[in-house]
Amino acid sequence: MEDVLDAFRAASDPSRLRILGLLEATELTVSELVAILGQSQPRVSRHLKVLVDAKLLVRFREGSWVFHRLNNQGQARKLIELVPADDPVRVQDLARLEEIEQKRDEVAEQYFAKFAPEWDRLRQLDVDEEQVANAVQEMLPLINTQSLLDLGTGTGRMLQVLGPDAGEAVGVDNSHEMLAVARSNLRRWGLGNCRLQQADILALPLASESFDVVVLHQVLHFLKRPWAAIAEALRVLGPAGRLLIVDLAPHTIEDLRDLHAHRRLGFGDDEVREWLAQQGFTCETIRHLSGGKNSDGLQVTIWLARRFASSPLPQAL
Numbered sequence: 001m002e003d004v005l006d007a008f009r010a011a012s013d014p015s016r017l018r019i020l021g022l023l024e025a026t027e028l029t030v031s032e033l034v035a036i037l038g039q040s041q042p043r044v045s046r047h048l049k050v051l052v053d054a055k056l057l058v059r060f061r062e063g064s065w066v067f068h069r070l071n072n073q074g075q076a077r078k079l080i081e082l083v084p085a086d087d088p089v090r091v092q093d094l095a096r097l098e099e100i101e102q103k104r105d106e107v108a109e110q111y112f113a114k115f116a117p118e119w120d121r122l123r124q125l126d127v128d129e130e131q132v133a134n135a136v137q138e139m140l141p142l143i144n145t146q147s148l149l150d151l152g153t154g155t156g157r158m159l160q161v162l163g164p165d166a167g168e169a170v171g172v173d174n175s176h177e178m179l180a181v182a183r184s185n186l187r188r189w190g191l192g193n194c195r196l197q198q199a200d201i202l203a204l205p206l207a208s209e210s211f212d213v214v215v216l217h218q219v220l221h222f223l224k225r226p227w228a229a230i231a232e233a234l235r236v237l238g239p240a241g242r243l244l245i246v247d248l249a250p251h252t253i254e255d256l257r258d259l260h261a262h263r264r265l266g267f268g269d270d271e272v273r274e275w276l277a278q279q280g281f282t283c284e285t286i287r288h289l290s291g292g293k294n295s296d297g298l299q300v301t302i303w304l305a306r307r308f309a310s311s312p313l314p315q316a317l
């Protein structure tokens with residue numbers, strides 16, 4: 001009962017209720033919340049502290065950015081449900097959030113459009129791509145893979161690595177420029193069984209349960225809702241399918257945000273495991289690889305996931 005009372009006390013302020021509503025479906029930095037609420041940073045930070053103390057929010061730091069998200073174990077979602085969806089302040093807040101998220105997406109899209117021609121060189125600065133390719137091939141023998149889906153395919157690197165052993169493969173990306181490079185790469189590599197499709201990986205125009213293997217290679221750290229990309233990947237995965245995620249392990253190289261449009265500084269195993277578990281999936285294998293010679297100590301993790309034996313079908317987020 002104490003926790004419930006603490007939750008009500010903490011939320012009994014208009015700004016704090018607004019913050020809960022904003023964090024319902026995303027995680028935001030303090031400065032993003034400042035911009036949306038139009039209040040000073042100390043004031044917003046005070047509100048956030050009250051909400052964290054009442055176990056309504058979780059705070060986590062990555063370099064100089066501090067993020068907040070809802071505490072799924074607390075009462076936050078129940079409190080948000082009490083506010084009508086058409087409440088004018090709530091509607092205005094969500095419109096402002098949408099604006100801010102759109103600007104952020106544009107920065108990332110412009111980055112990929114600008115760097116598409118040299119993406120294959122840039123990718124090698126972060127990690128040793130041969131080491132990753134070998135590990136992926138070892139973890140995922142594709143002997144029985146009829147259909148492979150590579151989400152955020154970029155210039156098609158994972159199609160190059162896994163495509164030859166798949167019956168057919170599809171690479172999806174929303175960047176026209178990246179796909180143009182991928183298209184010429186596929187021709188050069190002679191991969192006639194691979195095709196490309198321009199689409200948003202958060203809302204795939206693809207049928208549920210239609211792929212044997214889905215891959216997310218170095219994509220999640222660009223996204224504002226990485227868990228939503230995982231949920232969508234799992235939706236299109238067949239009942240006995242495998243999801244392969246390759247991404248950076250937690251690191252502190254903040255320059256990657258400004259120079260390379262990274263949103264998150266890598267992911268820990270527990271975080272990824274939790275997102276998978278929420279969708280009824282479990283990690284079959286996890287491998288940690290150290291980065292390439294120019295990587296400043298960056299590490300790569302590979303998570304291979306499959307459905308829990310008796311789990312229901314995944315939920316859309």
Ligand SMILES: C[S@@+](CC[C@H](N)C(=O)[O-])C[C@H]1O[C@@H](n2cnc3c(N)ncnc32)[C@H](O)[C@@H]1O
Binds near residue numbers: 153155158175216222
């Ligand atoms: C870092 S690149 C990785 C490309 C490739 N997987 C690789 O490892 O070389 C991330 C790719 O994800 C794509 N991307 C980011 N957000 C996306 C979205 N919402 N829908 C589709 N593609 C997206 C970008 O256009 C970019 O090509």
